[in-house]
Amino acid sequence: MAPRTTTTRRSDPTTRSSSTTRPARPPIPREVADMLGVTLSPPRRPEQTARLRKALPGVEGILDGVAALRAENAGTLHLKDVTPEAP
Numbered sequence: 001m002a003p004r005t006t007t008t009r010r011s012d013p014t015t016r017s018s019s020t021t022r023p024a025r026p027p028i029p030r031e032v033a034d035m036l037g038v039t040l041s042p043p044r045r046p047e048q049t050a051r052l053r054k055a056l057p058g059v060e061g062i063l064d065g066v067a068a069l070r071a072e073n074a075g076t077l078h079l080k081d082v083t084p085e086a087p
Helices: 029-036 046-053 059-072
Strands: none
Touching: none
């Protein structure tokens, strides 16, 4: 007499639970841009980004002037938590 073999039954693919399904993938940037109706530009090179981070000429002087005016008018402005030394 031949030995008995057991077979495992595969579950019906139509009755799978939701825990075995893949999670939805996040949208790629192109899909988001199309959905919002905007166009994507190519990424900037590192040297272009560095150039954009530089301060514009004259901005430092304007900020110094604003800090000085703020110090002169501190009582009128009632800005106790704002200081010219703040970054």
